[in-house]
Amino acid sequence: MSAAEHRAVAIGASAGAIQALLQILPALPEDYALPVLVVVHVPPGRRSELTTLFAAKCRVHVCEGEDKQPIEPGTVTFAPPDYHMLVEPGGTISLSADEPVYFSRPSIDVLFESAADAYGPGLVGVVLTGANEDGARGLRAVAEAGGVTLVQDPATAYARAMPQAAVAACRKATVLALGGIVEALLAAGTR
Amino acid sequence: MNDGGMDSEKIEDIEIRLLLEALYRRYHYDFRNYAQASIKRRLRQARERQGIKTFSALQDRILHDPAVAARVVRFLTVQVSDFFRDPSYFKAIREKVVPHLKTYPSLKIWIAGCSAGEELHSFAILFREEGLEDRTLFYATDINQEALDAAARGIYPLDRIAAFTENYRLAGGKASLSDYYTTGYGGAVFDKTLRERVVFSDHSLVTDAVFSEMQLISCRNVMIYFDKPLQDRAVGLFRDSLARGGFLGLGSKESLRFSEHAEAFSEFVREEKIYQRRKV
Ligand SMILES: C[S@@+](CC[C@H](N)C(=O)[O-])C[C@H]1O[C@@H](n2cnc3c(N)ncnc32)[C@H](O)[C@@H]1O
Numbered sequence A: 001m002s003a004a005e006h007r008a009v010a011i012g013a014s015a016g017a018i019q020a021l022l023q024i025l026p027a028l029p030e031d032y033a034l035p036v037l038v039v040v041h042v043p044p045g046r047r048s049e050l051t052t053l054f055a056a057k058c059r060v061h062v063c064e065g066e067d068k069q070p071i072e073p074g075t076v077t078f079a080p081p082d083y084h085m086l087v088e089p090g091g092t093i094s095l096s097a098d099e100p101v102y103f104s105r106p107s108i109d110v111l112f113e114s115a116a117d118a119y120g121p122g123l124v125g126v127v128l129t130g131a132n133e134d135g136a137r138g139l140r141a142v143a144e145a146g147g148v149t150l151v152q153d154p155a156t157a158y159a160r161a162m163p164q165a166a167v168a169a170c171r172k173a174t175v176l177a178l179g180g181i182v183e184a185l186l187a188a189g190t191r
Numbered sequence B: 001m002n003d004g005g006m007d008s009e010k011i012e013d014i015e016i017r018l019l020l021e022a023l024y025r026r027y028h029y030d031f032r033n034y035a036q037a038s039i040k041r042r043l044r045q046a047r048e049r050q051g052i053k054t055f056s057a058l059q060d061r062i063l064h065d066p067a068v069a070a071r072v073v074r075f076l077t078v079q080v081s082d083f084f085r086d087p088s089y090f091k092a093i094r095e096k097v098v099p100h101l102k103t104y105p106s107l108k109i110w111i112a113g114c115s116a117g118e119e120l121h122s123f124a125i126l127f128r129e130e131g132l133e134d135r136t137l138f139y140a141t142d143i144n145q146e147a148l149d150a151a152a153r154g155i156y157p158l159d160r161i162a163a164f165t166e167n168y169r170l171a172g173g174k175a176s177l178s179d180y181y182t183t184g185y186g187g188a189v190f191d192k193t194l195r196e197r198v199v200f201s202d203h204s205l206v207t208d209a210v211f212s213e214m215q216l217i218s219c220r221n222v223m224i225y226f227d228k229p230l231q232d233r234a235v236g237l238f239r240d241s242l243a244r245g246g247f248l249g250l251g252s253k254e255s256l257r258f259s260e261h262a263e264a265f266s267e268f269v270r271e272e273k274i275y276q277r278r279k280v
Helices: A017-027 A047-057 A108-122 A136-144 A161-169 A178-189 B003-027 B036-050 B055-064 B066-076 B087-101 B118-129 B145-153 B158-170 B228-241
Strands: A008-013 A036-040 A061-064 A075-078 A084-087 A093-096 A123-127 A148-152 A174-176 B107-112 B136-142 B155-157 B181-184 B187-190 B198-202 B214-219 B242-250 B265-269 B274-277
Touching: A008 A017, A008 A108, A008 A178, A017 A036, A017 A047, A017 A178, A036 A084, A036 A108, A047 A061, A047 A075, A084 A108, A084 B036, A093 B036, A108 A123, A108 A136, A108 B036, A123 A136, A123 A161, A123 A178, A136 A148, A136 A161, A148 A161, A148 A178, A174 A178, B003 B036, B003 B055, B003 B066, B036 B055, B036 B066, B055 B066, B087 B118, B087 B158, B087 B214, B087 B242, B087 B265, B087 B274, B107 B118, B118 B136, B118 B158, B136 B145, B145 B198, B155 B158, B158 B187, B214 B228, B228 B242
Parallel strands: A008 A036, A008 A123, A036 A075, A061 A075, A123 A148, A148 A174, B107 B136, B107 B214, B136 B198, B214 B242
Antiparallel strands: A084 A093, B155 B187, B181 B187, B242 B274, B265 B274
């Protein structure tokens, strides 16, 4: 797989997210060729801390998604608290105040489904640790659009339910420990 | 790569365009320039809810059955709101905007996309507590008639009141939220005098025009559903509706940063997305 085929990475994580993302995002080089869109379930109001935390540890640019913001390579964009974050076909972010999905806003499914529509086979979808089922339906949409699907090995996850549900919904997903996910992302997006 | 998959993807997009065109031509609801990703998601849900397989089939139903069209429109106009949603926004209105508003002998305030009235009641309470009520006329507009009717009734389920009360407190409320409602009809019935100086009206930011000169417009979490050109149209409407020095408040993750009318406004309270119409 060459970087040219890939257009974006979408990551979803819930319980245990910060520890898992701390192993992944700081490993990305400054000139990482893909945009990285991330949904983390945290109680409303806490997300700006997340952005600050990762900005201090990452070489790539880190921000919180704003409505109509262009999606840029080499940038990690976290979904803001209390909004769903979607990808528009033109490569910009749009936000939505629609009802929570699985009690969660932002929702991983909502990001993944819209990103699968926008990027098709160019999307790499990653489901990490978590204690609910968000992301399973979204990852299936990524696979159906021809994208790459990666799931954290449930045996290595802080909370297994979410990666387990993702694998059940998307049988062809590649199951990897965090180290393997980092390698796959580097291979997908290093110039 | 699977060609079949690619093709069916494109077909769905064609179908959605045609369906939105049908909705517009037949019923004058114009969702054609709403943000694609959001509208697609809502339409998929509407289609599933109707138990219909394709958007073409849904379009057929919409064209021939106004009741189906009404249900779909209800689905496309998302009704999620709260009293004092983002309390810090209302706190900033109270502490930073109200002192300016107090210098005007009379005020017109527009709550655009008011949903079932949560935001309107929040402003009405805040204006009463700040002694501005008597000089103020509120316009509360939306395109969803059921939401406007609910806003005019001012009755909310009791299970939402705890969250409203907490928001009110965080927003710097001066009394107790319970001073403003009585319980009955299975809900909290907000004091009808809060709505005495409110004009409720069906108005679309997509197809309708300026109707009065305002000192403050609050339009939160409505334009996120629009695409960029449509946002520009709506912000242009706000610019033309605002008195010079008037205020525009947006949702907490919206901004004028990407708007073609950005230069007509200055940032008044940056973190709260409150803008001021430039005086020159
Ligand atoms: C998510 S609600 C926002 C409610 C409230 N302003 C808030 O922030 O809590 C969006 C509202 O915008 C309304 N809306 C959608 N399209 C509109 C349009 N073209 N013109 C006016 N209102 C519209 C919907 O009916 C809905 O009530």
